[in-house]
């Protein structure tokens with residue numbers, strides 16, 4: 219990614235119409251818009267846009283930055299299978315994105331907000347103050363940069379999950395716009411089915427998403443199957459309790475024809491007991507559902523602990539015995555400030571970035 223001077227706008231902020239108008243003013247042929255958009259979707263710098271005349275590349279570079287993001291830190295983990303990048307946005311705010319490489323896929327975990335207004339007590343992102351919503355192009359540019367890096371390794375970005383910083387449905391319009399652009403065949407062309415939107419449970423927005431005709435995978439961060447506990451772990455629950463949340467998820471499953479994924483961060487002694495397994499099974503019984511257990515990734519200054527391996531296995535077994543479809547998420551990225559929000563937290567603590 220090129221690092222340019224701040225006053226120039228990022229070209230990714232322009233709509234296709236605005237880009238066309240800019241090119242028309244320079245008497246460029248109409249097909250240039252599509253050429254340039256294809257390069258931008260793959261995170262290319264202007265100088266790398268091989269099928270553009272040199273003069274146009276120079277003109278673009280003089281007028282714009284090629285991305286809204288500037289990389290400030292990068293860390294590797296899992297024998298280089300996981301890469302975490304901290305980006306600076308306009309205004310000095312920072313967000314993280316994580317690339318995870320698997321044998322048959324490459325997944326990007328993407329951020330939609332600086333900080334998060336929901337404030338779950340176990341989450342690094344939820345601890346700090348809320349910064350701001352990301353613009354659609356700031357979300358898409360994370361995918362473009364990841365795609366560029368993977369392409370250089372001979373890989374292809376195949377999946378995108380909105381499981382980085384922020385609550386995607388609290389930044390609804392920008393997130394839906396970003397999903398459409400990431401799915402656009404003239405952009406990265408990643409099928410919406412391979413894009414997962416994870417939510418703490420903004421019920422009215424789940425309803426709206428169901429009406430978008432955008433068959434993304436919906437992940438619900440459940441973490442508790444009784445309101446009393448969920449009110450504490452996912453504070454938005456006091457506004458949209460479990461009964462309403464499950465009804466919204468069912469509607470989404472019906473209208474999209476897609477199975478909903480339920481996330482459950484395992485907190486030792488808090489939500490990994492037999493009682494929890496019983497309650498969760500009762501709640502999801504008869505539903506087209508998939509449960510994803512996420513061992514808690516320790517966050518400093520929280521009272522929570524990760525269960526040991528045996529407890530994790532036991533809990534998963536109790537759910538399976540009751541007929542649920544369960545996977546245990548691997549603990550990718552552990553060595554390098556692990557779950558999203560933690561690389562940024564450390565950079566903030568060390569004074570490398572200020573917000």
Ligand code: SAH
Nearest residue numbers: 341381384385416417418439481483514515
């Ligand atoms: N705000 C959205 C999406 C981002 S969080 C949401 O909450 O769904 C993505 C997932 O990571 C959520 O399921 C969240 O509960 C989980 N998570 C947050 N902090 C975690 C931690 N320290 N360890 C493990 N999972 C965590």
Ligand code: SF4
Nearest residue numbers: 334336338341344418
């Ligand atoms: Fe926000 Fe999700 Fe973290 Fe909760 S878990 S504070 S909703 S980012």
